[in-house]
Amino acid sequence: MKTSLDHLAIFGGAPEFTELLHVGRPNIGNREKLFDRFNDILDRRWLTNHGPYVSEFEQRIADLIGVKHCIAMCNATIGLEIAFRAAGLKGEVIVPSMTFVATAHALQWQEITPVFCDIDPDTCTIDPNRVEELITPRTTGIVGVHLWSRPCDIDALEEIAERRNLKLLFDAAHAFGCSFHGKMIGNFGDAEVLSFHATKFLNSGEGGAVVTNDDELANKVRLMKNFGFEDIDKVVYIGTNGKMNELSAAMGLTSLESLEEIIAVNYRNYKCYESEIKRIPGVELKLFNESEKCNYQYIILDLDETIAGVSRDQMMDILWAENVLTRRYFYPGCHLMEPYRSYFPHAGLLLPVTNDLSQRILAMPTGTAISPGDIGKIAQIMHFVIAHSAEVREGFKSIQRTAG
Ligand SMILES: *Cc1c(COP(=O)(O)O)cnc(C)c1O
Numbered sequence: 001m002k003t004s005l006d007h008l009a010i011f012g013g014a015p016e017f018t019e020l021l022h023v024g025r026p027n028i029g030n031r032e033k034l035f036d037r038f039n040d041i042l043d044r045r046w047l048t049n050h051g052p053y054v055s056e057f058e059q060r061i062a063d064l065i066g067v068k069h070c071i072a073m074c075n076a077t078i079g080l081e082i083a084f085r086a087a088g089l090k091g092e093v094i095v096p097s098m099t100f101v102a103t104a105h106a107l108q109w110q111e112i113t114p115v116f117c118d119i120d121p122d123t124c125t126i127d128p129n130r131v132e133e134l135i136t137p138r139t140t141g142i143v144g145v146h147l148w149s150r151p152c153d154i155d156a157l158e159e160i161a162e163r164r165n166l167k168l169l170f171d172a173a174h175a176f177g178c179s180f181h182g183k184m185i186g187n188f189g190d191a192e193v194l195s196f197h198a199t200k201f202l203n204s205g206e207g208g209a210v211v212t213n214d215d216e217l218a219n220k221v222r223l224m225k226n227f228g229f230e231d232i233d234k235v236v237y238i239g240t241n242g243k244m245n246e247l248s249a250a251m252g253l254t255s256l257e258s259l260e261e262i263i264a265v266n267y268r269n270y271k272c273y274e275s276e277i278k279r280i281p282g283v284e285l286k287l288f289n290e291s292e293k294c295n296y297q298y299i300i301l302d303l304d305e306t307i308a309g310v311s312r313d314q315m316m317d318i319l320w321a322e323n324v325l326t327r328r329y330f331y332p333g334c335h336l337m338e339p340y341r342s343y344f345p346h347a348g349l350l351l352p353v354t355n356d357l358s359q360r361i362l363a364m365p366t367g368t369a370i371s372p373g374d375i376g377k378i379a380q381i382m383h384f385v386i387a388h389s390a391e392v393r394e395g396f397k398s399i400q401r402t403a404g
Helices: 031-044 052-065 076-086 101-108 128-134 154-163 215-224 246-257 259-277 312-321 352-358 372-387 389-403
Strands: 069-073 092-096 113-117 139-145 167-171 191-195 208-212 229-231 283-285 299-303 361-364
Touching: 031 052, 031 246, 052 069, 052 208, 052 246, 069 076, 069 215, 076 101, 076 167, 076 191, 076 208, 076 215, 092 101, 101 113, 101 139, 113 128, 128 154, 139 154, 154 167, 208 215, 246 259, 259 283, 259 299, 259 372, 312 361, 312 372, 312 389, 372 389
Parallel strands: 092 113, 092 139, 139 167, 167 191
Antiparallel strands: 069 208, 191 208, 283 299, 299 361
């Protein structure tokens, strides 16, 4: 390894990687099969509205999860909105702030107040011990988020929801293909919502699904995602347009056929990060419970500035300069984004773990576009930065001085 920082791009050298390494770079399935399906769709001229590909996709997802109903959606955000509405959520709903902003927006969009709850420092998901103190007479439900392929503490949440007569739903955008106590995610609470966005484990370009074992809820969701139509010219319910189209379903079906390969690559990358990161002081890899099924889609590092000598943001800036486009999933937390920041200016007082963690975590590139060699080089850069943290801090000062 070189002994000076000169080669690092932030000090004027060339980036370590000539191609950008993204977090969430889409995994692409077999092109031939995808194009065969596209041709079939075009020949048939059946592009949307309950076509055969959407039906097949729904059936495959339901079978894989072992859940009674899968209703495909145009995306998970609309899926969340529809699921929340169909479940009768109103008033206030308890939700973590450590999530993608869509979880909160799907509530606020229909004037349901998201009440932000702190997370458990171990699971990084909604802390059941903090949920109960947020329940008021206006509370109608709890929405857990299975963060970074890790299920919430579902047992504890189910117990609270049952005892306090609240609905329980899950944003499962990160957790398709994962299990909890051996049972697949998608079977818990009143309903769970999956995302098949391009960046997710299974992708259909844009897409999502509401999955549930509740017949009545499933029926409402089916009506709502199609303007409330029960039959031709017969609208029996309020609805919107949440339909998945045939082209997305074809993409989703094609991705499904590559799922095992994608898991294998994600797992290989995870183990590679595990052995590399172990050697870096002040940086910890968030580990998975390997006794459960997992998609291994999220590689999350926790950087302790007091040990590493550089902040998470300094590390991120340097990695970006080297074309390693790491992300702060999720920063700064929904409660610090508008409109929530203005609506609830003091929400952060109850969110110490969320605030702390959102300053420390870094999501790393993985998936089929990343090789073990890339991971080795990324680790080398990080190792080097931490070994030279004093110079890095100085360097940042001089860069800031020059910039200013
Ligand atoms: C991606 C994501 C969503 C939104 O999914 P879309 O399909 O893009 O609408 C919601 N919640 C979480 C936690 C996500 O990561």
